[in-house]
Amino acid sequence: EVQLVESGGALVQPGESLRLTCATSGLTFTRYSMTWVRQAPGKGLEWVSGISGSGGLTYYADSVKGRFTVSRDNSKNTLYLEMNSLRAEDTATYYCAKGVRSGNYPFDYWGQGTLVAVSS
């Protein structure tokens, strides 16, 4: 059974940094692209960042480009999102999701999410 478990969410002040982790199990991790999607309170879904199965290709939404960095450790079956210079508008539940294949494909499995709150 595929499982994705996010962690690392917290309450932080504007300008601070945070690293989110998505631990996976039940899949051959390197075979699949991975993605981060967020949802601000009461709002819709927003694609944030994606990474290829090898980790060699990364992609970002304009809203986070230059501030967030996605990475993966294929030896640990784990996905990361390093978030710097956090802003109030980054407040959201962050979900990791598994791509249906290694390339640019949509997602089939999701984690339960981790809440990031940015406030002074």
Add this chain to the structure above:
Amino acid sequence: QTVVTQEPSFSVSPGGTVTLTCGLTSGSVSTDHYPSWYQQTPGQAPRTLIYTTDTRSSGVPDRFSGSILVNKAVLTITGAQAEDESDYYCMLYMGSGVWVFGGGTKVTVL
């Protein structure tokens, strides 16, 4: 900037059929956009229903189907049930590794 459009809300009777659409403010949706559909109930993580236009995700009932009609991606729920009352989001591939969600459609079953 191209925006992905969805109806804000829809109402369907139990056992009825509802068709949700996913379009673009500029241009037509095609299979090259790899349209996908996600269901979300309040307080829960999204669940994948359909990806690459018409492929049902594992465990999704066959009353959910996806297609492209004219210039939009379409999600059809045939024989709606009470548990289908949810928010539905479509997502399109915009190229260069970038994906964009629509604003979501709130479906009420009554």
